[in-house]
Amino acid sequence: MNTLERLEQTIAARRAASPETSYVAKLNAKGLPKIAQKLGEEATEAVIAAVSGSNEELVGESADLLFHLLVLLDAKGVSLDHVLGELERREGLSGLEEKASRKE
Numbered sequence: 189m190n191t192l193e194r195l196e197q198t199i200a201a202r203r204a205a206s207p208e209t210s211y212v213a214k215l216n217a218k219g220l221p222k223i224a225q226k227l228g229e230e231a232t233e234a235v236i237a238a239v240s241g242s243n244e245e246l247v248g249e250s251a252d253l254l255f256h257l258l259v260l261l262d263a264k265g266v267s268l269d270h271v272l273g274e275l276e277r278r279e280g281l282s283g284l285e286e287k288a289s290r291k292e
C-alpha cells in the first residue's frame with residue numbers, strides 16, 4: 189500500500205473520531221462546504237508557493253492540498269482508486285482525445 193492509500197484509510201478511520209482530538213473529524217463536523225472551501229484555500233496556497241515561494245514551501249502546500257483532496261473524496265464517498273482509474277483511462281489518450289471523450 190502506498191502513502192496516499194494509507195492516508196485514505198487513516199482519513200476514513202478518523203472521520204467518526206472526536207472533533208476534539210481529530211482534525212479530520214473536526215472538518216467533517218463542519219460539513220461538505222467547509223471541506224470544499226479548505227481544498228480551495230490549499231489550492232490557492234500551492235499556486236502562491238509555486239509563483240513566489242520556495243520549492244520547499246511548494247512541497248508543504250502540495251501535501252496540504254493532497255490531504256484535503258482526500259478528505260473531500262472521503263466525505264463524498266469517492267475512492268482514490270476510482271480517481272486513479274480515471275487517470276489510467278486517460279493514459280492511452282492524447283490531451284485532445286481526452287477532451288473529446290468527455291464531450292461524448
Ligand SMILES: N=c1c2ncn([C@@H]3O[C@H](COP(=O)(O)OP(=O)(O)OP(=O)(O)O)[C@@H](O)[C@H]3O)c2ncn1[C@@H]1O[C@H](COP(=O)(O)O)[C@@H](O)[C@H]1O
Binds near residue numbers: 195199209211226251
Ligand atoms: N496529513 C495531514 C494533514 N495535513 C494538514 N493537516 C492539518 O490541516 C490544517 C490546515 O491548516 P490551516 O492552518 O489551513 O487550518 P486550521 O487553522 O488548523 O483550521 P481551520 O479552522 O482554518 O479549518 C492544520 O490543522 C493541519 O494540521 C493535516 N491533518 C492531518 N493529516 C493526516 O491525517 C491523519 C489524521 O489526523 P487527525 O484527524 O487529526 O487524527 C494524521 O495522522 C495525518 O496523517
